[in-house]
Amino acid sequence: MWAYTVGFTVLPHVGGFLGWFLNRKEIPAWYEKLKKPSWCPSRKMFPVAWTVLYTGMGYASYLVWSDLGGCSSKAIVPLGLYGAQLALNWAWPPFFFGAQNLNMALIDILCLDGLAIGTLCSWYRINRVAALLLVPYLGWLAMATCLTIRIWRDNPEQKAGKRE
Template sequence: MWAYTVAFTVLPHLGGFLAWFISRREIPAWCQRLKKPSWCPPPRLFPLAWAVLYTGMGYASYLIWNDLGGCGSKAIVPLGLYGAQLALNWAWPPLFFGAHSLKLALLDILCLDCLAIGTACSWYRINKVAALLLLPQLCWLGLASCLTVRLWRDNPQQPPPKSE
């Protein structure tokens, strides 16, 4: 069973890495030009936070999968919610950094918030520990959502950086 534990725990990191890889070139130059609030965390904190969050989320998904006996009919809703919120999570960096679309990133993260809350609520009935492992993600998403709203509000129609 350890292979399943590792696979479920690593899966969120793969999508997160791919999302970063797609938009990595845009992150430094474009982000420096954005007007940020004083309470914005330092840029180095984001990858570290997501590494910890993805690990907790992945292990929690393993607990749910294990408790439901695999990917049967009972797992469709709880793991489907998780999969959908992971997809939105992975979509945010390319929307924000790659497409420079604060509006689409905001819509993405607001939908992500709803799915993450739904995931935690559906998991609570199955495995309380798994649901509690999602609490750090929910807290971080609260901060990230507020930050995205503020960036969208304070940086109307940011043009992409000029090519040299």
């Protein structure tokens, strides 16, 4: 059973790592030139925060999966919401850093917010610990959404993405 625990806990890190790896060259070159608010966290904070958040949400997904008896019909909605929000989470860095498309990054994170809230609400009835493990993630998403909105607003020349 430990293999399932590890697998579910590691899964969110896979997309997070790939997003960083594929976009790592764009981060210092492009991101540093953007106008950002004074409350923007240091770049050094992001990998630490995401490591903690991905670990918590991955373990929480294991708890829900386990409580629902695996991939049963009861798991379709709660784990489907989780999978959809995770996909949008993984899509944000390629939109923001890769395509440098602030419009798509903003649309992505607003949809992500809704799915993450839906995930927490659906998990609360199944496993309250799992739902509570998502609370820090929702807090960080709220900050990231506000940051994305501010960067989108303050950098109008970057809204449509890279220009050839």
